[in-house]
Amino acid sequence: MKKRAVKKAVIPAAGLGTRFLPATKAIPKEMLPIVDIPTIQYIIKEAVDSGIEEILVITNSNKHCMENHFDRNYELENRLMESGKQAERDMICEIADMANIYYVRQKEPKGLGHAILCAKSFIGEQPFAVLLGDDVVENHGGKPALKQLIEAYDAVQASIVGVQTVPDEAVHKYGIVEPVRQMNGRRVKLSSMVEKPKLEDAPSNLAVLGRYVLTPEIFDYLETQEPGAGGEIQLTDAIKNLMISQSVYAYDFEGTRYDVGDKFGFIKATVEYALERDELKADLQAYLKTLVETF
Numbered sequence: 001m002k003k004r005a006v007k008k009a010v011i012p013a014a015g016l017g018t019r020f021l022p023a024t025k026a027i028p029k030e031m032l033p034i035v036d037i038p039t040i041q042y043i044i045k046e047a048v049d050s051g052i053e054e055i056l057v058i059t060n061s062n063k064h065c066m067e068n069h070f071d072r073n074y075e076l077e078n079r080l081m082e083s084g085k086q087a088e089r090d091m092i093c094e095i096a097d098m099a100n101i102y103y104v105r106q107k108e109p110k111g112l113g114h115a116i117l118c119a120k121s122f123i124g125e126q127p128f129a130v131l132l133g134d135d136v137v138e139n140h141g142g143k144p145a146l147k148q149l150i151e152a153y154d155a156v157q158a159s160i161v162g163v164q165t166v167p168d169e170a171v172h173k174y175g176i177v178e179p180v181r182q183m184n185g186r187r188v189k190l191s192s193m194v195e196k197p198k199l200e201d202a203p204s205n206l207a208v209l210g211r212y213v214l215t216p217e218i219f220d221y222l223e224t225q226e227p228g229a230g231g232e233i234q235l236t237d238a239i240k241n242l243m244i245s246q247s248v249y250a251y252d253f254e255g256t257r258y259d260v261g262d263k264f265g266f267i268k269a270t271v272e273y274a275l276e277r278d279e280l281k282a283d284l285q286a287y288l289k290t291l292v293e294t295f
């Protein structure tokens with residue numbers, strides 16, 4: 001079988017961001033910054049660092065500022081030049097040159113599976129990656145989460161979902177996989193998957209955490225997929241159905257994952273990413289210590 005490289009990615013970003021209202025009334029949640037970088041920029045950097053060359057962002061009518069962020073801004077560039085701020089100018093230019101980014105609108109909020117279906121003609125007949133904007137993954141000094149998944153895909157040439165073990169109380173928030181055998185190593189073949197199960201119905205504690213590599217046959221299943229959990233067309237259900245005709249694997253990726261779609265997860269990411277910054281680390285550490293003593 002001819003090997004097909006994973007060079008395209010899809011980033012669904014058409015959600016309403018209701019968990020972050022009022023901040024997301026006029027600003028897409030993907031533009032909320034962790035320290036000073038919008039969350040979507042971390043996601044796009046992970047894709048680029050993983051070898052992705054073309055990215056399709058699924059948007060809705062409220063996401064213009066995301067497109068502006070990844071475009072050139074000549075007025076700002078000129079002003080920065082005139083005031084001698086060359087480093088800042090270079091930095092904003094680099095953002096526009098990160099990758100070939102395309103946009104398509106999801107016209108109705110029918111769920112993640114429906115959002116991915118909007119990418120069908122962009123993807124064509126190639127395997128592709130999906131990265132969810134609520135899941136930011138940091139793997140200090142190691143390979144990006146998506147790169148790990150793409151390497152696992154290269155080994156098996158089959159769809160593969162990125163998972164990590166979550167505690168019992170979190171199982172109902174995720175797509176949960178059913179491995180064919182006990183996990184031994186990082187990769188395992190799957191026999192089923194279920195979206196947001198009750199704990200008593202969950203086949204494992206291995207949750208899908210926002211990273212996928214999928215074969216294009218997924219679109220055949222998405223096209224006919226009936227609404228599932230929450231009345232939405234679920235990607236999880238289509239991947240489960242894909243298992244009827246193809247093998248699907250899970251890969252337990254390395255790295256710390258932050259649920260930045262959740263307020264507490266967002267605060268944790270902000271504090272930890274700030275502690276990684278040379279210009280902030282000492283002051284923030286000292287401040288956190290005083291806070292601990294005060295409360």
Ligand code: G1P
Pocket residue numbers: 112132134135173174175176195196207208209210234235236
């Ligand atoms: C989505 C997916 C779910 C996955 C989760 C990861 O759910 O449907 O399978 O586990 O992302 O963050 P959402 O959080 O959008 O409800």
